[in-house]
Amino acid sequence: MKRTVLTALAGLSLTLGANLASAxxxxxxxxxxxxxxxxxxxxxxxxxxxxxxxxxxxxxxxxxxxxxxxxxxxxxxxxxxxxxxxxxxxxxxxxxxxxxxxxxxxxxxxxxQPIGIFVREDSGIDSIADLKGKKVAGGWNAFPLGRPHMAAMLATGGLGWDDVDQVPVPDLIRAADALSSGRLDATYFAVGGPKVAEVDASVGGVKFLPVASDDTANAAMAKIRPAFYYSVVNPAPHYAGVEKPIEMVTWxxxxxxxxxxxxxxxxxxxxxxxxxxxxxxxxxxxxxxxxxxxxxxxxxxxxxxxxxxxxxxxxxxxxx
CATH class of the missing domain: 3.40.190.10 (Periplasmic binding protein-like II)
Incomplete structure (x- = not known):
């Protein structure tokens, strides 16, 4: 009898353990x-x-x-x-x-994952080189990944942080909000991000800026993010800011x-x-x-x- 009870308890224990593991x-x-x-x-x-x-x-x-x-x-x-x-x-x-x-x-x-710097469609900014002297998202204290990402993309246009007016932002979402409110001329996001679509609707249109991919641009980018590469992004319904095929930095x-x-x-x-x-x-x-x-x-x-x-x-x- 004792053995039967012990066997039953052991079986119950195994069952409970399996259920806890699955839960x-x-x-x-x-x-x-x-x-x-x-x-x-x-x-x-x-x-x-x-x-x-x-x-x-x-x-x-x-x-x-x-x-x-x-x-x-x-x-x-x-x-x-x-x-x-x-x-x-x-x-x-x-x-x-x-x-x-x-x-x-x-x-x-x-x-x-293609990423890009995006701006208001009516900003008059058509390339990364055009960002010289513009208000660009900087700082990135709560999202430090943003700083090397932005730096790598700016480098493809021959720009560094000293060439732009850095506006401190904590993270991606609040940087996008700052662009929407007019505090920023440019920030970045992953293509297809829901937040980009939100900003697109709020300001009457946004656009991603194409990157240069020649040897000089590639070498400048590789110094900051060596595992970045390039890919062509085609327009799609969920890609706000992409109206024609453009080359973008990709990870x-x-x-x-x-x-x-x-x-x-x-x-x-x-x-x-x-x-x-x-x-x-x-x-x-x-x-x-x-x-x-x-x-x-x-x-x-x-x-x-x-x-x-x-x-x-x-x-x-x-x-x-």
Missing amino acids: QMLSFASPPQGSVWNTMSTAMANVARSEQNINALVQPFSGNRAMMDAVDQGMAEFAINDVNDVIVAVRGEEDYNDRQRKNLRVALRISP DNVLVVGANVSDEQVYQMVAAVLENKEKLIELFPGFRNLTVDTPHKSYPSLEYHPGAVRYFKEKGLWQE
């Missing part, structure tokens, strides 16, 4: 609402819940450093970020020079995960993203660029999480 909440660290990464994170969390029964939510943070610290320290499990920023975080360089964020791993390469969005997140949880999250592209597109059209065939790409100083590696190898997506 564990996984969070995405993201920028504030209105940003592309927040929108993408929300879509991923929704698909993870509906398709893989993963309890996932989105937790906004003030900026990229706070996001990476949250994942590194286990306060959040996942985050979407520019691969350039993840590299410097792991190395402990630039904005992360107080220490190395050694617990950051890559779960998958999500998509190429790879990657899904970052903490080293201590279990292999199975990472495996299931990667599966939820890569196996539900159409559902993700319904939630955010930018997922049309989801790299389902090339989710693994080698990056300097970065490791992939073992759970992601297992998925890629099983599906024939691992590139040696």
